[in-house]
Amino acid sequence: MxxxxxxxxxxxxxxxxxxxxxxxxxxxxxxxxxxxxxxxxERDAETGVMVHIYGPHIFHTGNxxxxxxxxRFGDWIPYNHRVQAVSGGRVFSLPVNLLTINQFFNKVMSPAEARAFIAAQAEKIAEPKNFEEQALSMIGPDLYRAFFRGYTRKQWGVEPTQLPASILKRLPVRFTYEDSYFAHPYQAMxxxxxxxxxxxxxxxxxxxxxxxxxxxxxxxxxxxxxxxxxxxxxxxxxxxRLGYRTLDFERFTHRGDYQGTAVLNYCDEEVPFTRITEHKHFAPWERDKLEGSVLYREFSRLCGPEDIPYYPIxxxxxxxxxxxxxxxxxxxxxxxxxxxxxxxxxxxxxxxxxxxxxxxxxxxxxxxxxxxxxxxxxxxxxx
Missing domain, CATH: 3.40.50.720 (NAD(P)-binding Rossmann-like Domain)
Structure with missing residues (x-):
């Protein structure tokens, strides 16, 4: 058999x-x-863009x-993933780094000054029990509300107090201007x-x-x-049925470069989608040769019986x-x-x-x- x-x-x-x-x-x-x-x-027939049909997948590892x-199974090209975020009508760099902190608070702080400043902002919670407490203990209420509260409510459909602290522990806070989303030595597409x-x-x-x-x-x-x-x-x-979140994708095309980056998060809760992804930016070695662009607005919701499960709740x-x-x-x-x-x-x-x-x-x-x-x-x- x-x-x-x-x-x-x-x-x-x-x-x-x-x-x-x-x-x-x-x-x-x-x-x-x-x-x-x-x-x-798959490669989009109209524009020639290599599209991640079910949302972006970024390969990164230290293994x-x-x-x-x-x-062994393909040609891998170095790719350094960077994410930008829109909050309150302004664009910032994610994950939270020294540029984000200086931009947001309209300051010019050194790494040591920023570290002390954020420590003063952060709430003293010895053992955070949920996502919100983890965020407040890491970055304080202002950065939490600007970048995480609304986005998290849209992404997960529940209050951040109902989510485990472990979700946020995966995201770094950096006191340098390093804005690479991942820190692994091997990153490629x-x-x-x-x-x-x-x-x-x-x-x-x-x-x-x-x-x-x-x-x-x-x-x-x-x-x-x-x-x-x-x-x-x-x-x-x-x-x-085990609970999942699923994603709806609103596809649109553009001639030229629509947003100048692969991923632009929309953190404000009144914006119904979580992010816009522009897929030719996932292949920078061919991006400038492509006239057209393929983009998706992503909307998160509870997964139904006929939906594709993405994120376990x-x-x-x-x-x-x-x-x-x-x-x-x-x-x-x-x-x-x-x-x-x-x-x-x-x-x-x-x-x-x-x-x-x-x-x-x-x-x-x-x-x-x-x-x-x-x-x-x-x-x-x-x-």
Whole structure:
């Protein structure tokens, strides 16, 4: 019998290739007509712009194993991601850095002066219990209200006091003029887009790929199923639907350069969208050769049954439901859950690939030794 990979994004592709290279037969399926999951990218026929169809995906990592791996499957061009933000009718640099602080407070402070100034602004909260408390303890009320409160309410649809502090801990505050969004040593974009990278990963003897194919409709018995789809869907939503935020995209085109940057956040709550993305800026090596531009306004809302899930909400009720699904998965057998949807976690691309590489090694060793494969290679609870 062969192994079934459900989902042709990075998790499924990496694991599927590893199994095939180890001599196993693999069926990889995806219910979409395209490869790459939410990383799917394609060149716009009208303008020639390489478009990230399901929103921008920026590859950045400090993991050399992952960096070496992805470079086997495409030409990667250095790309330094920068984000600007509109707040109160003015444009600022994000993440919050020395330029942002000096601009916002109309001052000319040195790093040490700015650090002391923000420390005086920040509220003394020893152990922040939620997103709002984390922000107030990091940057104080003025910067919080300008850049995070309204944007967060639009993005998540709840009060910031209902979100975990961990969401904000991922974002730095810098007391230099460094405005790169990420600090990882390896930052790049695939020259021909992410879909071609995933296609190359799956281009190996032993893998059969079927797109536009639902797992529920496949009539075949497998040695084991590696499932990167939503864990609640696998169990037919037996305990209810886990909560996600989804995105609506309002596409428009422009002749020339519309906003001069890849991502422009709109922090004010009265603006209904969260940001505008201009996709030719994600490929600066070809940007100036393109006359047209493709842009998207992004609107965040609660994910419905027919929507694409993007961001797991993971509030208290979702955590309780997830525990039931985890317990169900661990007692089921014959299936392992991987990736963002399978473990109900927000994962960057490099983490997704790193976990898939680790899962592949452990999986192949277990198969060789005749051991049982676990339901999860990375526990989704407490992650």
């Amino acid at each position: 062969r192994y079934c990979i459900v989902g042709a994004g990075f998790s499924g592709a990496v694991i599927g290739r590893a199994l095939a290279e180890a001599g196993h037969k693999v069926l990889a399926i995806d219910d979409r007509a395209t490869l790459g999951g939410n990383c799917h990218s 050399e194993r992952v960096w070496d791996y992805v470079r 695939p020259r021909e887009g992410y879909t071609e990278v995933v296609k190359a990963i799956l281009a190996v003897d032993g893998v059969e790929l079927r797109l536009s194919t639902r797992f529920e409709d496949v009539d075949e018995k497998f040695a084991h199923v590696i499932y990167s789809g939503p864990i609640d869907r696998y169990f037919d939503y037996e305990y209810g 993971r509030q208290t009720n979702e955590e309780a439901m997830l525990r039931r699904y985890v317990s169900r998965a661990e007692s089921t057998g014959g299936v392992s859950f991987v990736g963002r949807l399978g473990s109900y976690r927000y994962l960057d691309m490099d983490v997704t690939i790193a976990e898939a590489l680790d899962a592949s090694s452990r999986m192949i060793a277990a198969i060789r030794d005749g051991a049982k494969l676990p339901a999860f290679f990375v526990p989704p609870l407490g992650a």
